[in-house]
Amino acid sequence: MSTTTDKAEFERIDAFGVGEPNPYGAYFTGESYLNVLTPQGYAPGVVNVTFEPGCRNFWHIHHASKGGGQLLLCTAGEGWYQEWGKPAQRLVPGTVVCIPPEVKHWHGAAADSWFSHLSVEVSGENSSTEWLEPVSDEEYAAL
Numbered sequence: 143m144s145t146t147t148d149k150a151e152f153e154r155i156d157a158f159g160v161g162e163p164n165p166y167g168a169y170f171t172g173e174s175y176l177n178v179l180t181p182q183g184y185a186p187g188v189v190n191v192t193f194e195p196g197c198r199n200f201w202h203i204h205h206a207s208k209g210g211g212q213l214l215l216c217t218a219g220e221g222w223y224q225e226w227g228k229p230a231q232r233l234v235p236g237t238v239v240c241i242p243p244e245v246k247h248w249h250g251a252a253a254d255s256w257f258s259h260l261s262v263e264v265s266g267e268n269s270s271t272e273w274l275e276p277v278s279d280e281e282y283a284a285l
Contacts (some may be wrong), residue, residue, distance in 0.1 A: 147195050147254060147255065147256065149187040149194070149256065152192075152218065152256035154218065154257075155218050156190070156192060156217070156218045156219075156256075156258050157217060157218065158177055158179060158217060158258065159177045159188060159190060160175045160177065160178045160188035160190075160192045160258075161175045161177025161178070161192065162175060162176060162177070164191070164196070169199055169200045169202070170181075170197055170198065170199050170200070170247055170250075170284075171195075171196075171197060171198055171200075171250075171275045171276055172193065172194050172196050172197025172198065172250075172251075173192065173193075173194045173197055173279065174191060174192060174193050174196075174197050174199070174250075175191070175192040176189050176190070176191060176192075177189065177190040177192070177261070179206050179270065180208060182208070182255060185263075185265050186263050186264060186265055187260070187262070187263050187267065188227055188259070188262050188263050188282045189259055189261045190217070190258055190259075190260055191258065191260075191261050192256065192258040192260075193219075193221065193250045193251035193256065193257045193258070194251060194256060195251050195252065195253055195255055195256060196248025196250075196251060196252075196253045196282070197250050197251050197257075198222070198248055198249065198251065198277050198282060199248055199249060199250055199277075200248060200273050200274055200276045200277065200278075201246055201247065201248050201273060201274040201275055201276075201277060202225065202246070202248065202271055202272060202273045202274055203243075203245065203246050203247075203271070203272045203274070204241065204244075204245075204263075204264075204269065205243060205244060205268070205270045205271070205272060206243040206244075206266030206267060206268060206269045206270075207266070207268040208266060208267040208268075209264060209265055209266035209267060210243035210265070210266025210267070210269045210270075211240070211241050211243045211245075211262055211264040211266065212241040212261060212262065212263060212264060213238070213239070213241070213244045213261075213262040213264060214233070214237075214238070214239040214241070214249060214259045214260070214261060214262075215238055215256075215259060215260040215262065216233045216234060216235055216236065216237040216238070216239075216258075216259045217235055217258050217259060217260060218235055218256070218257070219222055219235075219252070219255045219256045219257035219258060220233065220234055220247060220250065220251070220254075220255040220257055221230065221233040221250055221251045221252055221257035221259065222249065222250060222252060222285055223239050223247065223248075223249045224237075224247060224248055224249075224251075224277075225241075225245055225246065225247045226227070226245075226247065228245035229275055230285050233257070233259070233284075238255065242271045242284070243264075243266060243269075247268070248277050248285045250277075252285075253282075253285075
């Protein structure tokens with residue numbers, strides 16, 4: 143497994159590149175980075191999302207009136223995924239997570255590892271993302 147707390151080492155093993163500071167960082171606890179892999183307007187959009195150790199996004203929902211959702215393809219490091227009311231799932235390279243629309247969830251890095259996943263936005267009608275409350279330090283520490 144490819145885990146590390148050293149950013150320079152992680153950048154060497156992250157096949158899709160760490161990218162730039164995340165413009166949606168206001169919805170993350172900790173530092174995250176985006177590397178957009180598909181041209182603007184190309185559907186589905188594919189982005190490599192990288193999280194520093196302990197970084198996670200807020201609870202959120204991908205809404206769509208038809209179709210929609212999100213697909214995570216885990217590529218490097220170790221992380222977590224959790225749906226509201228369910229136990230968290232450990233993420234490692236090769237893990238695939240299919241997130242249906244209208245499911246409240248979060249994802250991010252393990253406390254002791256950088257983590258990257260490809261995020262694929264599933265095409266849908268009237269799609270939007272609703273950002274909710276942060277994952278609390280207590281919730282995260284209990285993993």
